[in-house]
Amino acid sequence: MLFQRIYAKGSGVFMQEQRRSSYSYRSARRRRFSPVALIVAILPFVLVLFLYTRAWDAAPRFAFPWNTAQWFAALLPVSAHTTQPARPTFSRSWYIEGSVASKLGDMQALGQQDVRWMLASQQCSGSNYGSLVILDFGEPHTSQGVYGTYTVKTNHFWSDTDIADGAKQYMMAWHTVSSACRLELAIGLSNHHQCAYNGPSCSITEVGTQWADTVNGLNTWVKSRNYDKQIQVWGAYDAETTWDGADKTRQFVDGFNGNDAFKVPLVDFGDMRQGDPLTDPDTGQAEQRWTDEDRYYVAFKAGYDVPLPEIYDGPDLHDWVRLQQVYPDLNFLGIMTEACSAGERLSPVDPRVDCGSIFNGYGFPPVTALSQLKQNILQKDPLYYVTSMPVPF
Numbered sequence: 001m002l003f004q005r006i007y008a009k010g011s012g013v014f015m016q017e018q019r020r021s022s023y024s025y026r027s028a029r030r031r032r033f034s035p036v037a038l039i040v041a042i043l044p045f046v047l048v049l050f051l052y053t054r055a056w057d058a059a060p061r062f063a064f065p066w067n068t069a070q071w072f073a074a075l076l077p078v079s080a081h082t083t084q085p086a087r088p089t090f091s092r093s094w095y096i097e098g099s100v101a102s103k104l105g106d107m108q109a110l111g112q113q114d115v116r117w118m119l120a121s122q123q124c125s126g127s128n129y130g131s132l133v134i135l136d137f138g139e140p141h142t143s144q145g146v147y148g149t150y151t152v153k154t155n156h157f158w159s160d161t162d163i164a165d166g167a168k169q170y171m172m173a174w175h176t177v178s179s180a181c182r183l184e185l186a187i188g189l190s191n192h193h194q195c196a197y198n199g200p201s202c203s204i205t206e207v208g209t210q211w212a213d214t215v216n217g218l219n220t221w222v223k224s225r226n227y228d229k230q231i232q233v234w235g236a237y238d239a240e241t242t243w244d245g246a247d248k249t250r251q252f253v254d255g256f257n258g259n260d261a262f263k264v265p266l267v268d269f270g271d272m273r274q275g276d277p278l279t280d281p282d283t284g285q286a287e288q289r290w291t292d293e294d295r296y297y298v299a300f301k302a303g304y305d306v307p308l309p310e311i312y313d314g315p316d317l318h319d320w321v322r323l324q325q326v327y328p329d330l331n332f333l334g335i336m337t338e339a340c341s342a343g344e345r346l347s348p349v350d351p352r353v354d355c356g357s358i359f360n361g362y363g364f365p366p367v368t369a370l371s372q373l374k375q376n377i378l379q380k381d382p383l384y385y386v387t388s389m390p391v392p393f
Contacts, residue, residue: 208255257303
């Protein structure tokens with residue numbers, strides 16, 4: 001039904017173009033009609049346009065999976081167009097913790113590593129959806145007036161330009177190893193203390209607007225490299241209800257969606273916990289508490305937002321399922337976990353990495369999280385993605 005909304009928008013644009021064209025044509029010929037004849041000639045067109053406009057206005061608010069299904073179908077070989085993959089695609093996602101100084105080599109190595117894992121797990125065939133990889137660059141701030149993020153653990157500042165450069169290195173490395181393995185690369189950040197301590201030089205709405213600029217620029221670059229049949233760039237937002245207030249989180253969402261020129265998803269890979277957000281470090285006051293309508297707006301209602309819920313444990317699962325029960329049109333793109341492996345033998349498609357001394361992953365293994373969600377959700381649409389993002393120490 002999202003497709004219906006997009007299609008209705010497309011029809012609207014087409015009709016607007018027709019109106020301009022028809023108006024010019026009628027203006028050129030107007031001298032040959034009497035006023036009555038002119039009205040009789042124009043009236044059928046006006047009625048048709050009115051009916052189309054009413055149909056467009058009445059078109060339902062998009063229901064998932066808007067144009068992702070179209071994208072997937074376009075990327076599958078012709079023989080596979082009538083066959084829906086039997087299961088979601090498993091992938092690896094990452095908190096980016098390296099420094100800007102080493103970003104070129106680090107991001108190239110990461111891209112090579114990830115696509116090789118996808119090839120080894122045999123998920124690059126036409127019978128699979130593309131791989132969804134989220135790169136989380138941390139919390140949004142400004143540094144000397146420049147917008148960017150600070151990494152979660154290492155506290156390195158990456159400007160939006162640095163982030164775009166790193167993403168390009170990742171995609172070039174991916175494409176070099178395999179020009180057939182499809183990728184949805186979601187460039188992510190969080191709502192944790194957005195713009196805190198930065199003063200008026202940092203606007204959360206502007207953070208969202210510039211984040212969309214970064215995503216727009218990357219999609220333009222992808223097209224210029226002729227990668228667009230293989231790779232798409234999305235936005236991603238770790239919107240945690242107990243981090244920043246609902247009002248501030250909405251500001252980012254509105255800023256992004258208002259500037260999303262390619263109309264790509266903004267993937268919400270956060271939680272839906274009950275409870276109070278953190279205290280605003282600038283004012284010492286409590287942040288604005290979230291209502292269910294706020295949760296629904298950020299996860300699905302706004303623009304092109306789609307939820308990829310964090311499913312770490314039972315409470316996380318139940319919070320998301322409860323929201324879907326309140327808003328039955330909310331549909332999940334898939335799931336995200338933060339589990340890592342304690343050295344056990346894994347199946348070829350299990351995306352977990354070894355915990356070792358690097359990661360502090362916890363919670364449900366991906367297959368368990370997927371099974372738990374499928375048993376509880378209301379939606380009939382498939383789950384497309386399962387991705388694992390282990391937390392660094």
